[in-house]
Amino acid sequence: MKDKNPLSPHIQIYNWHISSLVSISHRITGIINIIIVTLICFWVAYLLLGNSNYEIIQKFFQTYIGKFLIVGIVWSFSFQILSEIRHLFWDLGYGFELKTSNITGLLVIFGSLFLTIIILGKSLTL
Amino acid sequence: MVQISLPKNSKVEKGEYYKDKTGSKNIRKVNIYRWDPSNGKNPRIDTYEVDMDNCASKVLDLLNKIKNEIDSSIAYRRSCSHGVCGSCAMNMDGKNGLACTKPHAEIKGDINIYPLPHLRVEKDLIGDLSTLYKQYNSIEPWLKNSKKDDNKENLQSIEDRSKLDGLYECIMCACCSTSCPSYWWNGDKYLGPAVLLQAYRWIIDSRDEERKERLKKVADELKLYRCHTIMNCTNACPKGLNPAKAIASIKKMLATT
Numbered sequence: 001m002k003d004k005n006p007l008s009p010h011i012q013i014y015n016w017h018i019s020s021l022v023s024i025s026h027r028i029t030g031i032i033n034i035i036i037v038t039l040i041c042f043w044v045a046y047l048l049l050g051n052s053n054y055e056i057i058q059k060f061f062q063t064y065i066g067k068f069l070i071v072g073i074v075w076s077f078s079f080q081i082l083s084e085i086r087h088l089f090w091d092l093g094y095g096f097e098l099k100t101s102n103i104t105g106l107l108v109i110f111g112s113l114f115l116t117i118i119i120l121g122k123s124l125t126l
Numbered sequence: 127m128v129q130i131s132l133p134k135n136s137k138v139e140k141g142e143y144y145k146d147k148t149g150s151k152n153i154r155k156v157n158i159y160r161w162d163p164s165n166g167k168n169p170r171i172d173t174y175e176v177d178m179d180n181c182a183s184k185v186l187d188l189l190n191k192i193k194n195e196i197d198s199s200i201a202y203r204r205s206c207s208h209g210v211c212g213s214c215a216m217n218m219d220g221k222n223g224l225a226c227t228k229p230h231a232e233i234k235g236d237i238n239i240y241p242l243p244h245l246r247v248e249k250d251l252i253g254d255l256s257t258l259y260k261q262y263n264s265i266e267p268w269l270k271n272s273k274k275d276d277n278k279e280n281l282q283s284i285e286d287r288s289k290l291d292g293l294y295e296c297i298m299c300a301c302c303s304t305s306c307p308s309y310w311w312n313g314d315k316y317l318g319p320a321v322l323l324q325a326y327r328w329i330i331d332s333r334d335e336e337r338k339e340r341l342k343k344v345a346d347e348l349k350l351y352r353c354h355t356i357m358n359c360t361n362a363c364p365k366g367l368n369p370a371k372a373i374a375s376i377k378k379m380l381a382t383t
Binding site for chain 1 (some may be wrong): 130132133135136138159161163168169217219220221238240241242243244245246247248253254305307310354355356357358360361368370371374375377378
């Protein structure tokens with residue numbers, strides 16, 4: 001149809017629900033994780049160049065921004081893993097009923113927070 | 127392509143306000159998307175105060191009341207008013223559905239009514255669905271069978287027939303396709319949930335002889351695999367069907383055969 005006709009509003013007016021929220025978060029955390037894995041690779045390569053580099057990085061992670069980053073990274077990975085498991089079940093053909101997908105969506109959201117707390121708690125006691 | 131903001135000529139402006147004239151105490155505000163093709167202006171949101179004491183239960187009744195009693199210029203599609211024809215599909219309270227089956231009592235606060243999302247608007251609540259119909263045509267939605275014996279019934283076992291349950295009920299109202307973000311961004315190439323559910327309906331029919339060709343035709347990065355299980359389709363379907371599951375079934379068939 002001609003461009004003179006307006007496009008009806010879409011994402012501006014459409015309601016969010018659990019599955020669409022988890023879906024967009026899955027994509028965002030996926031992109032974040034790729035960047036993080038790349039950074040970790042650089043970090044490991046940096047360590048080869050001597051322990052002064054290690055100290056710089058360690059100091060960074062002791063700042064508030066660094067600590068926030070660590071929590072964020074752990075959550076991002078937790079979320080991605082749980083959401084990916086949900087996708088695997090979908091690929092097998094299970095869990096498409098509205099009720100089930102809402103429950104699994106909530107499990108992913110709260111499970112990722114729970115997993116973040118457990119992983120960080122565990123690593124603090126080490 | 128993902129484009130979050132609306133084009134310039136589609137930006138929605140504030141419209142007129144129709145104050146209640148009946149003096150009723152049970153008033154609800156109804157915000158309706160309006161676009162007049164004749165004057166070259168941008169779309170607007172008109173607000174109507176409606177007397178709810180004398181209004182039947184569904185959103186379509188509300189629209190009819192406005193059209194009959196307040197503003198006859200408003201345009202929308204409707205026909206059966208029993209959830210069978212699929213004409214009155216629109217976006218109500220941020221979710222697609224059929225105006226004739228959606229009770230307005232379910233909506234809290236002001237009632238917002240828009241056309242189906244991401245379509246070219248023809249007038250007011252009427253969107254242009256011709257792309258969707260072309261795509262529907264492309265999957266050849268009819269039985270392909272070489273049997274020439276017209277005097278005999280084409281029998282199906284109870285089990286085979288039951289595979290069509292949850293598929294044949296689709297009325298092609300386009301609520302699901304126009305709720306799908308993937309279809310918003312790639313609607314010209316991605317077939318969308320409604321058409322894919324129909325594609326699956328013919329793929330799984332035991333009487334159809336071209337299952338392989340049908341599968342091959344639909345197995346395409348853009349046509350099929352743009353589905354990312356956002357589940358807006360299943361959430362929107364006014365008939366309670368599950369297009370997301372149908373699409374997953376096609377993917378599974380392709381992966382296992």
